[in-house]
Amino acid sequence: MLLNLDTNGTLRLAGARGTTVKVLDGRVWITEAGRRLDAFLARGARYDVAGDGVVVIGAEARSRLDLRRGRGGWLQRWLQARRTEAELAALSDHLLRDIGLRRDEIYSLFRR
Numbered sequence: 001m002l003l004n005l006d007t008n009g010t011l012r013l014a015g016a017r018g019t020t021v022k023v024l025d026g027r028v029w030i031t032e033a034g035r036r037l038d039a040f041l042a043r044g045a046r047y048d049v050a051g052d053g054v055v056v057i058g059a060e061a062r063s064r065l066d067l068r069r070g071r072g073g074w075l076q077r078w079l080q081a082r083r084t085e086a087e088l089a090a091l092s093d094h095l096l097r098d099i100g101l102r103r104d105e106i107y108s109l110f111r112r
Contacts (some may be wrong), residue, residue: 001065005059013055019069022046031056076083085109 005011005028013019021030023041033053043045049055057065067095088096088106095101 003067005057005063005065007059007062009059011057011065013049013057015052016049016054016055016069017054019067020046020050021049021057022066022068024064024066027060028063028065029060031058066105079100 002024002086003011005026014019021028023043023045025043027040027042030041032039032046032049032051032055034051038045085106088109089103093103096106101109
């Protein structure tokens with residue numbers, strides 16, 4: 001999706017994990033919940049949204065952006081797989097059996 005932001009314009013995104021923001025023209029700053037520092041991007045730069053919190057994009061100058069929702073980067077996929085493994089490992093054997101898994105199958109699901 002192509003978007004234009006005027007100077008000092010802002011855009012707010014929620015639940016944008018896996019979205020890539022590419023700056024086609026201009027300069028923007030990006031604040032993402034859970035990150036200590038803002039990102040400052042100029043023409044040609046890109047930013048991959050890592051979390052599910054609120055993301056605010058502000059234009060320092062008139063800017064044109066390309067927002068694409070993708071599968072996320074390899075790091076985000078790897079982190080999500082590790083979280084899912086941990087959540088499954090924390091379940092009781094009874095609950096695992098209810099969803100059709102054995103404890104010894106958990107790690108093989110994500111290590112292909």
